[in-house]
Amino acid sequence: MSWILRVRGLQKSFQDAQETRLVLDDINLSAGAGDVVALVGPSGSGKSTLLNLLAGILEADAGEIELCSEGRTVAYTGLSASSRTRLRRRHIGYVFQFFNLVPTLTxxxxxxxxxxxxxxxxxxxxxxxxxxxxxxxxxxxxxxxxxxxxxxxxxxxxxxxxxxxxxxxxxxxx
Ligand SMILES: Nc1ncnc2c1ncn2[C@@H]1O[C@H](COP(=O)(O)OP(=O)(O)OP(=O)(O)O)[C@@H](O)[C@H]1O
Ligand SMILES: [Mg+2]
Structure with missing residues (x-):
């Protein structure tokens, strides 16, 4: 297996008061160990949304995200929020757009x-x-x-x- 992160057919929309806004439509990517992938797009195009999906903070409407670590592949679909939190805690490092440091910790x-x-x-x-x-x-x-x-x-x-x-x-x- 050559990838450690694989995304297939990912779709995400947000519900506003009046409309459903499709932010990500049929996103596909894979990244191997040591790869550096740059995600480029205008403000509001969905970059942070995609990262939040990859981190398991948000849930996709359709499609699949898979992470391969220590010889085991985990598919996000069907994981509970707490399982996704455990996955994130162990396997993902996230530099948030607005840092999200814990204010009460040094x-x-x-x-x-x-x-x-x-x-x-x-x-x-x-x-x-x-x-x-x-x-x-x-x-x-x-x-x-x-x-x-x-x-x-x-x-x-x-x-x-x-x-x-x-x-x-x-x-x-x-
Ligand atoms: N929780 C939410 N509820 C409703 N709409 C949202 C939500 N989060 C993001 N959006 C909308 O989804 C779109 C993509 O937002 P996102 O933050 O992913 O953009 P971005 O590419 O990271 O932008 P920027 O470069 O400004 O950080 C925006 O139009 C935003 O208004
Ligand atoms: Mg952003």
Whole structure:
């Protein structure tokens, strides 16, 4: 199998007060290990929506998403919200468009959270050295509200990579 993430015939629409708006129609893609895939399109074209579907935050109306990790393939269709949350927690790193750092946790605590949730405390040293290479050592005990935009962004990137996820989704990360 050459892909780790595969999307077939994906469709998603949103219901407004008056109308149903089709945002994604028949999206197909596959990505292999080590691939970097850039998703390009105008504002409002559905980029964040697609990433939210790949992360299992949203549910598709039709089509299938499959993730292959540690020799096992999981299809999203039919998974409960809590199963999708578990899948996301372990296998996906997500740099959100608006970062979504936990406001009551420090930089260090935000980045260590995925390790705690996954019982991967042995990766703490690696996560700390990543924070160092991202120039965040002086900010470790600061809360997100006291960070600059770039510092927030780099904290979000460090958090997305901490648990060595199978797939990193990054929504306008630069
Ligand atoms: N929860 C929602 N309910 C209704 N409409 C939504 C919802 N989320 C997104 N949309 C609509 O879907 C379309 C795609 O939104 P999305 O956020 O995916 O765009 P985008 O390509 O990421 O845009 P940007 O580049 O501005 O971030 C937009 O028209 C938006 O209004
Ligand atoms: Mg977006």
């Amino acid at each position: 930089v260090r605590e935000n980045v260590m959270l995925p390790l705690e949730l996954n019982g991967l405390e042995e990766l703490e040293a690696e996560a700390l050295s990543r924070l160092e290479s991202l120039g965040l050592v002086a900010r470790l005990n600061d809360f997100p509200a006291h960070l600059s935009g770039g510092e927030r962004q780099r904290t979000a990137i460090a958090r997305a990579l901490a648990h060595r996820p199978t797939v990193v989704l990054a929504d306008e990360p630069t």
